[in-house]
Amino acid sequence: MASTSSVPAPAPAPGEKPEKFGGSGFKRWQQKMLFYLTTLNLARFLTKDAPTMGEEETDKEKRMAFDAWSQSDFLCRNYILNGLDNTLYNVYCSVKTAKELWSSSEKKYKTEDAGTKKFVVGKFLEFKMVDTKTVISQVQEIQLILHDIIAEGMVVSESFQVAAIIEKLPPLWKDFKNYLKHKRKEMGLEDLIVRLRIEEDNRKSEVKSDKLPMEAKAKLVEPNASKKRKHRK
Template sequence: MPTVSFTPLSSAPAHGEKRPKFSGADFKRWQQKMLFYLNTLNPSRFLKEDPLVVVEGDSDTQRRTATAKELWDFLEKEYKTEDACIKKFVVGKFLDFKMIDSKTVMSQVQEIQIILHDLLAKGMEINEPFQVASIIEKFPLLWKDFKNYLKHKRKELKLEDLIVRLRIEEDNRNIEAKSHKK
């Protein structure tokens, strides 16, 4: 029987591997990467635990350990607060968004989808029926009849189905508008 040899993958980073640098943006993602990196080196406990009591005369070591934890706590407080502000800004952007008649509905739906994606990326939980209902609610005035038609449907629409219906409706309206011009 042939022997098989393999080299186990090491979870520790290579000696020359650089730790992730914080750029000031997307703190949560950086924090997770940093925790993973530190877990591979195993000093991450210093970021979570209070420093050990050090024997008298070794205050330099104690001060560095306390500083690492204090720095980590400061960054977490600072950027989680900033993240909360960004969430509020994106929520406000979503709530204030209004469709207008002078732009195509599909382009405006794409704008709403981008805002919804930002909300989801920031950890906000928005279920699909709410997304569909809110998009329908934001239709422009000229789409009032179609809006009422969709609101009174008994079957709950999926987001994908709504987009297909909107494309069809917008195409039909464009064809109708062209035929009226002739």
């Protein structure tokens, strides 16, 4: 009877190598790097300490375990280093273990990410629409700020975005703002932008129609005035 030999499970294929980290977007880069190291079966070295091994240690099993850890930790550490741009590589290349490298970069850049969150939130809160610029262009500015807030991992619902844009409408839009605030049916963001665009176009048309009679009068007055001058001659 033929003996059956167990076939080892194939190792997982490495994930996509993350882009170089240059100092911004740490959280996203860290998640990609963690997944990449996991597919390489090295992620455990991000939290694993070196096995204790004295200089005069003679235990063969301990020595083998230490050598295996050192080799894997060396790979993990260098995968992380190669995921940094040249400037940051030079900063962190002297760090000795993967765990130390991972924790020190996390401590530095997670703090900076928190500062970035406060900055973009402050930028949103301080943003005020003015009457000297078109409302639609200012809405686009607000949307860019909101995009940055969402990119930082903060949840901003669509209903909040709609309410915030309405609240930030400029002084000359006070009546229209009150009209929108008292609407019972909830609006989506696209619906709000369409309404604002229509209202802005209507206001531009009204301004043009107010100017037309004055211009028409001027054109009528000029020929009459020239006739009078000719008659006097």
